[in-house]
Amino acid sequence: MKRVISLWLPTFATDRLCRLRQDWLDSPLGIVDETRQQLVLHAVNHAAQKTGIRAGMTLADARAILPSLKTSEADIQAETKALSRLADWCGRYTPWTAPDEEGSGATFAGGGSIWLDITGCAHLFGGEEALMRDVIDRLNCLGFTSYAATADTPGVAWAAARYTHYKRRRWTSVRKGQAQNVLAPLPVAGLRLKSNTVSGLQAVGLRRIGDLIPIPRAALADRFGSEVADRLDQAFGDRPEPISPIAPASPWHARVNFAEPIGRSEDISNAVHKLCNELADMLENEGIGARRLTLTFYPPDGVVERLQAGTSQANRNADHLARLFSEKLDKITATFGIDAITLTATASEKLPPSQATLDRRSEKRETSVAELADRLSNRLGNKNVVQLALHESHIPERAISSNPVTTCSHPIPATPWRISSSPENQPFRRPRPLRLLPHPEEVEAVAPVPDDPPVMFRWRKQVFRIEHADGPERIAPEWWNDRLGLLETEPENEESRTTPIIPVQENIRDYYRVEDRRGRRFWVYRDGVYNPGTKPSWYVHGVFG
Structure with a gap:
């Protein structure tokens, strides 16, 4: 009722x-x-x-x-x-x-x-x-x-x-x-x-x-x-009248109230461990694990303080969940004590019981890596510990993405691309730079036309004279993308919406591996195919070694 x-x-x-x-x-x-x-x-x-x-x-x-x-x-x-x-x-x-x-x-x-x-x-x-x-x-x-x-x-x-x-x-x-x-x-x-x-x-x-x-x-x-x-x-209840809460309410909720306000760090830590055990029992009974947790403190002065923690995968280990908050408890200013504490699993996922094996070393290794990622994320910040995921795209910016481990919906396995088993369909693997720049940086380059590599270029106020070059390697955008292959590194603005659609050939990239006189190697590309009367644009996208 x-x-x-x-x-x-x-x-x-x-x-x-x-x-x-x-x-x-x-x-x-x-x-x-x-x-x-x-x-x-x-x-x-x-x-x-x-x-x-x-x-x-x-x-x-x-x-x-x-x-x-x-x-x-x-x-x-x-x-x-x-x-x-x-x-x-x-x-x-x-x-x-x-x-x-x-x-x-x-x-x-x-x-x-x-x-x-x-x-x-x-x-x-x-x-x-x-x-x-x-x-x-x-x-x-x-x-x-x-x-x-x-x-x-x-x-x-x-x-x-x-x-x-x-x-x-x-x-x-x-x-x-x-x-x-x-x-x-x-x-x-x-x-x-x-x-x-x-x-x-x-x-x-x-x-x-x-x-x-x-x-x-x-x-x-x-x-x-x-x-x-x-x-x-x-x-009279004949017409429903729902009430929208301030924050989405979660059914996985544990609380503890105190007869008198507590202020000692040991008492607060013990209360947090008790809440984690209680919440872990709830999650185990429902066959789920927590992904994001919110620990809320209610002092007598009416000020509400919160601590948040996340996990890289569903988890209901009470000791691990309590450890995620233990390093953050010093941030709570319990000047007048604490009357009540609540622990809420704001995000959860299915976590069915797993069959234990006689050799549990691999199981412990996998669990320890996930828990280590959780502790680092909560200590250094969610955005500072990321998980890399591969994507089936030849465009360098889209071939890999980085996401915070505690915000990924599911751990992403690093599965290889699906490659045909026939030898004639095996792709020729070209070397890639060890360091890929977040975004290509435009340079001033001197290059013979129409398809030769640059003989020199100026980048970051330095002049690099090229001794050796290899290429080109042509990379074209996916035809199914918006604006016929507008790359993520090319932001769409009001002007681009009103201009005619750019043909696919304009977004083609010709990549070269070049080495200067001092042995420094770069990954550069020319944007678009050669067009007489138009000065081509050159970019540095990565550095080898």
Whole structure:
């Protein structure tokens, strides 16, 4: 059974500022925004509300009531980011959290709203009541006034969180089958309708949600459009209303909560080993292995810190997974300790059980190489440890590619090209330079025409006089590529899109192996076939030795 929590922070905008300015905690505060060439109060705190100041007042009217009112300019972007960070912090309770952007902001007097899908998570915290109590208490310690409601659908939870008359506690739970009884006495604004729709309903005497329930949906749609009927269907579960989490939720998720914050490195390391063992058991039961992992730390101050690690192939060895994070734990600043830690396998692959052999040396060798690549990648950076893959292409730039080992979908075996077994079809293997430049570099060359190698060329401010040369070796592009063989080293721009398509002959390369007087050997090529009246372009593509 699906259960959703709606968190309502009515003074989120002002609470965010008071966390930055502690001297404003007990002072009347208003956030000002310019609307229609007027300075209007975007949000006010509880101290300002007690003096009769409300959001939506002009700043002049508010000053007339309370001249000592403290004000600050509205920063909608900062408020949105702060709400997203707070929703991320709520990931300590469930991996399925998201800021409610439609239910936050200036329309709601600077309030903020967050969704938490706690399906299958409440028992980890002692039930729904205990979970909501913990959320409210922790948010209160962070300086945020909040209310919470849980229900089967987001619509019911949203309305109950905002329009319930709270007494001693600031949370409520709507049990299964009680949605209609809870919603009936609430105002129609609890259906998350637009302001003009709410005004239209109130004008005809429909002020409570209970007034709308017996009316046929078709009649409501004819008069007020489909919005009212859709919101009613969503509230009662007749129409699905999915919640998109901040990050894709993974079912392979392990967590540990602490009664008191921990800060010693030994305690944190032991907790990480425990999480790795727990996650490894989950993965083994499902016959899969982890490819990418995220370790998340939740300190009491509301700041979320993450460590990430990847593997070159599917792995569920708990000791190896813990070793990937052990060298990174020093990056965690546990100034106020850590309340909770979660470990998530954000990417996984099938890893069926393997048959053990009597001679396990080859098996250990293969595993040790993969684990070594994992440790180097996580120590030096994912982009600094790559895996080379061969491709069936005669173009040098395309014959091989390098990809980070931890991002390859599968380990790529270095299989040779498929070559015919007949001797007449065996290719003549030409030598290739030991060092291939990332991109061909143009040079100034002097060469007889039409097909002779250069006698000298200038490259990188040096002149090289050629003594020996061998060639040419002609390499043509694949005819099936876009723009009839446009090479990857030749970027396509706006000008190239508007110019006529270049014939295939223009992209042909004639390669030469040349040696200068000092014995230095280079791999150079002429771009395109000889064309009288056009100066050919020469490039250096590699260096031998």
